[in-house]
Amino acid sequence: MRELGISIYPGHSKIEEDKEYIKLAAKYGFTRIFTCLLSVEGDKEKIIENFKETINYANSFGFKVVADINPKVFTELNISYNDLSFFKELGVYGIRLDNGFTGNEESLMSYNEYNLKIEINMSNSTRYLDTIMDYKPNKYNLLGCHNFYPHLYTGLGREYFRVCNQNFMKYGLVTSAFVNSQNATFGPWPVKEGMCTLEEHRDMPIEVAAKDLFKEGINTVIISNCYASEEELKKLGELRRDLLDLSVILVDNIPAIEKEIVLNTLHYNRGDVSDLVIRSSQPRVKYKDHHFQLFNPVDIKRGDIIIDSSLYGTYAGELQIAKKDIKNTGKTNVVGRVREEEIYLLDSIAPWEKFILKEIK
Structure with missing residues (x-):
């Protein structure tokens, strides 16, 4: 199954604006949301409260929300990889590990009692995923997702992108990658030069970049920056996802x-x-x-x-x-x-x- 997704950044936006964006994306058949918990600076309780409200709203439309985290977040929020109840209470579909552990921790997390998905960073060509697989994870709870690159000229080249994809596709894992809206004005970081996975997509019309990613075998195409225009959402919603149009x-x-x-x-x-x-x-x-x-x-x-x-x-x-x-x-x-x-x-x-x-x- 191929899906379309958007991104929201509650620490950088207003809740009502995020809700309007979620509602509009749902209208055009979007079903995935990427959000970022890498920055938990400031009033943590308020940040978490805002996340919960927005995620619950997204869930009411059937979205699957994946939150980006790293080991530092586990420490700052006093979370153990043996107990993912915090993320269950947050309402997310899964968590994306921006930086990984040793492989065994990821494997153990994949058997969490809440059936939360564990999403692995795809934008590397190391044997990291093979190491996780050596520890016999529940692969049905494993996903793969590329990075996006806000800095001009730093996105992935196509051949390296394909090498990274092969590492995940050989295990039959669901994969995701990012395209950027030409209408959007912000993301999670100060640099705002587009937020694509493939560098050649940076200035490309969003629907063309999405066609390309689907053609490369990516399962889920996610808009990385906020907010895409309704015209862009509509164009993506009208795409054939099973073949090239x-x-x-x-x-x-x-x-x-x-x-x-x-x-x-x-x-x-x-x-x-x-x-x-x-x-x-x-x-x-x-x-x-x-x-x-x-x-x-x-x-x-x-x-x-x-x-x-x-x-x-x-x-x-x-x-x-x-x-x-x-x-x-x-x-x-x-x-x-x-x-x-x-x-x-x-x-x-x-x-x-x-x-x-x-x-x-």
Whole structure:
């Protein structure tokens, strides 16, 4: 199951504003909340009281709230890893260990009597998780979650991100990573240069970054900073989470059948892949009796969506998406184009991978 989440920081915001944000996110199908207990400075009783009120409100909408903590918090609040009743009373779904223990403590915590989830920091490529697994935890109570990086240029690179993911995915653990709102103004730390997991997502439209994370196999995509706009929440809520949906712009004069092929087909890349194009061949079978007129045989640019005309014989009706600039043979119609910000996603579409195309204006 794939989920969407938001973040709230009760120590840095007003309760009523957080509640409005939670209610709005629930409207668009969000089900997870990340919050931060790393800073418990000040009036601890007041801080905890505010956390409880906000978390109880979130729970009333069915949210699963995970609180970020570290060993220092255990000490400051006089909590033992053998007794997680404090977090049960707080109302959280689980706790995220920003910094870990030795592995045995995490394993023991996973068997807590309250069935609280124990979320492990994913943003490292050490054998930390393997050590926890060596201590035979209840893996059904273990989750993985990446860090976010507020400082420009400090987010993870993609290859390292994938290495970290593999450590968790090999055990079948539910994983999470962060995207940042371009509308948000604050997070838990003073630096406010975006709060993404992958550095390349920092200035990217939020829904494109989310598509990317889902495509990478991440289960839960969480907005890290506050507050995302309603438009951003709506765009995320409308995403297909089970497959890649690419946003496309169609040419003005596209015929009805070609438009139907683009927008009403479950496409998949052929197994015998090409370096130059992604091929969706089934439309040529479905519409084998249709005559495809030639109407826009212009040269083809990377990201263009093309459908072969009947001049191509048995290939007529096949949809392709160009991965590189190529010359048109004069038999193919350019019928649209993938949104510029999403073209890079074409490079990682695997053999037999399914995808859909959704029109934007």
